[in-house]
Amino acid sequence: QDDTYNQLFCFCLFFVFVLFFPVCCGAVTVKVTPKVEADGGTTAKLPCTFSGTALSNFVVDWHIDTGNQRTRVAYRTISGERMSDPGTPLVGRVTLEEDLTLTIKSVKPSDPNKYYCQVTAGKDGSGEGETILEVFVAPQTPVIQKPSQAISVDQEVSSEVCISSSKNGFPSPRIIWFKDNQPLPEIKDRKEKTYMLLTSVKETTGLYSIKNTLHMRPTKADKDSIFHCTVEYSLAGEKNKNIQKKSEPMKIDLNYPFEKVMFNLFNPTVVKEGDNVTLKCETDGNPQPEFEFSKDEKNLDGADGSLILKNVKRTDSGTYKCSTYDYDAEVFEKSNTTVLTVNYIDEMSVFPPGNQTIDLGKQVQWQCKTKASKNHTVLWKKGDVVLSQDGTLSIASAAYKDAGEYVCFGGVPEVPGLTAQASVNLTVKGKPEIDTPHAGEVAKEGDEVTLKCSANGFPKPQFTWSTSGKESLPVEENKVVGSLTIKATPEIIKSGVKCEVSNEFGKDSKDFPVAVKRANSAEGRAFSLLLLLSSLLLSGLFVVQTL
Numbered sequence: 001q002d003d004t005y006n007q008l009f010c011f012c013l014f015f016v017f018v019l020f021f022p023v024c025c026g027a028v029t030v031k032v033t034p035k036v037e038a039d040g041g042t043t044a045k046l047p048c049t050f051s052g053t054a055l056s057n058f059v060v061d062w063h064i065d066t067g068n069q070r071t072r073v074a075y076r077t078i079s080g081e082r083m084s085d086p087g088t089p090l091v092g093r094v095t096l097e098e099d100l101t102l103t104i105k106s107v108k109p110s111d112p113n114k115y116y117c118q119v120t121a122g123k124d125g126s127g128e129g130e131t132i133l134e135v136f137v138a139p140q141t142p143v144i145q146k147p148s149q150a151i152s153v154d155q156e157v158s159s160e161v162c163i164s165s166s167k168n169g170f171p172s173p174r175i176i177w178f179k180d181n182q183p184l185p186e187i188k189d190r191k192e193k194t195y196m197l198l199t200s201v202k203e204t205t206g207l208y209s210i211k212n213t214l215h216m217r218p219t220k221a222d223k224d225s226i227f228h229c230t231v232e233y234s235l236a237g238e239k240n241k242n243i244q245k246k247s248e249p250m251k252i253d254l255n256y257p258f259e260k261v262m263f264n265l266f267n268p269t270v271v272k273e274g275d276n277v278t279l280k281c282e283t284d285g286n287p288q289p290e291f292e293f294s295k296d297e298k299n300l301d302g303a304d305g306s307l308i309l310k311n312v313k314r315t316d317s318g319t320y321k322c323s324t325y326d327y328d329a330e331v332f333e334k335s336n337t338t339v340l341t342v343n344y345i346d347e348m349s350v351f352p353p354g355n356q357t358i359d360l361g362k363q364v365q366w367q368c369k370t371k372a373s374k375n376h377t378v379l380w381k382k383g384d385v386v387l388s389q390d391g392t393l394s395i396a397s398a399a400y401k402d403a404g405e406y407v408c409f410g411g412v413p414e415v416p417g418l419t420a421q422a423s424v425n426l427t428v429k430g431k432p433e434i435d436t437p438h439a440g441e442v443a444k445e446g447d448e449v450t451l452k453c454s455a456n457g458f459p460k461p462q463f464t465w466s467t468s469g470k471e472s473l474p475v476e477e478n479k480v481v482g483s484l485t486i487k488a489t490p491e492i493i494k495s496g497v498k499c500e501v502s503n504e505f506g507k508d509s510k511d512f513p514v515a516v517k518r519a520n521s522a523e524g525r526a527f528s529l530l531l532l533l534s535s536l537l538l539s540g541l542f543v544v545q546t547l
């Protein structure tokens, strides 16, 4: 009993000794920051202060842990000189400040360590403080790599689905896989269906490059799954923990068998004669198998799942078949069909056909019709004017203005671009008619004037002018315009000029007056007055002479 008591007592004493001796019995107390964090490349500051002595001839040593021993990196001598030690991993980057702070420039992945600040002050004894330095370097954004070949679904073993790698981090970062934005638990057991293989390589720079390979047994459902990963790391400072950098998303290339064959019209959806048509065949598997095409038991040549029919005719309408072979299935051949309908419109037939010539005032009528694969419209137009929408065009009493070209348009509204057209020409024949004449005007007697006599009539009428001059016969639309250029003699000003037109059906004539433009300017009046005066003077002279 006593023995145990003694043992316990000694034990306690030992603990008290070990734990409190440096504090309670050394007069010097050293204060440091227990943990300092720094990002690679920056400057780390390890402060050190002390109390418990007033002596000025104290010595300070900063040490680091190097395996089993400590190595001094910087110190202060008894006389107050501050120096750094040669041959340490910190040489050239370390300085001891006046306030005894140890400053390390361009922090490296090899710098994390225990740093001891030891103060010795003669008779007052010594004290020591320990600081742990931690260094952080952000790794690069992870990169995902796919295997070079597609993976088959429903395999007995797991396949390497993708590799993610992230370079140059410190300390070694972590890669987390995500499938459809859900994190995958980190499983390292290779007996599981899904597991990850991790490697971490320490580069010569001291930084870590890590790789995480995802192994899975994908199913068909995974064809649309999106995978990505993040690299998780920390930087100096409370706020900068567990930062994540995200990779690009990725889909895996899967091979899976098909169940269905789909065969559809690809382009265009409504087909008309003359179109180029593509029929597309595909399965719900991956990759696509080879296909065969046929119509009415006749084989057709396709390529890459497409059957291309150029410049189709109505006879190309019908049921097309696409087949393929599934060697693993019980039913060997799988196929599907699609129906092609080629729309058409026949030529427009007009009755009576060709050009029509009718007498002025008579009735004329045409019928226009056609056949098409779907409901169609028939329009009669002259120029831009729609004259009829039911195929019948009638003109009760033909006038000269009705002459010209009439076009009958056929169209299938349900099939854009499916149209046909035909035209007829109407000629209206009869005796010529002269339009209301425009009077000719001259500034003064003797000037030249051009008269225009415009006439309808078919056949083209002959022109006769009552006076001869320079004649021409231009044709304007349905009309013939006879023009005459003459000198306005007093005779012509007095009685005008007559235009006469005639053809085999009769004739017409109109008088074209020619007038001197009334001079109402001051100059004109003065001129008239002068004329009057001179004639008076002339008659006076005449009287004198006869006397």
Ligand SMILES: *[C@@H]1O[C@H](CO)[C@@H](O)[C@H](O)[C@H]1NC(C)=O
Residues within 6 Å of the ligand: 259, 260, 261, 262, 263, 264, 335, 336, 337
């Ligand atoms: C044939 O195609 C249609 C439509 O593309 C599809 O619904 C059907 O399942 C297919 N049939 C077969 C046997 O693959």
Ligand SMILES: *[C@@H]1O[C@H](CO)[C@@H](O)[C@H](O)[C@H]1NC(C)=O
Residues within 6 Å of the ligand: 274, 275, 276, 310, 311
């Ligand atoms: C159909 O294809 C031919 C040749 O490829 C081309 O010359 C023609 O213009 C095409 N027809 C139509 C309606 O696209």
Ligand SMILES: *[C@@H]1O[C@H](CO)[C@@H](O)[C@H](O)[C@H]1NC(C)=O
Residues within 6 Å of the ligand: 354, 355, 425
């Ligand atoms: C119909 O008349 C036009 C002139 O109006 C002529 O160009 C065309 O050749 C004629 N067509 C026939 C078939 O006679």
Ligand SMILES: *[C@@H]1O[C@H](CO)[C@@H](O)[C@H](O)[C@H]1NC(C)=O
Residues within 6 Å of the ligand: 375
């Ligand atoms: C085609 O025309 C007939 C008779 O005019 C009409 O009853 C039918 O609804 C039309 N069909 C379409 C698709 O417009």
Ligand SMILES: *[C@@H]1O[C@H](CO)[C@@H](O)[C@H](O)[C@H]1NC(C)=O
Residues within 6 Å of the ligand: 354, 355, 405, 423, 424, 425
């Ligand atoms: C009608 O005349 C025009 C020229 O004026 C011609 O191009 C067209 O072919 C003619 N129509 C018929 C049916 O002759």
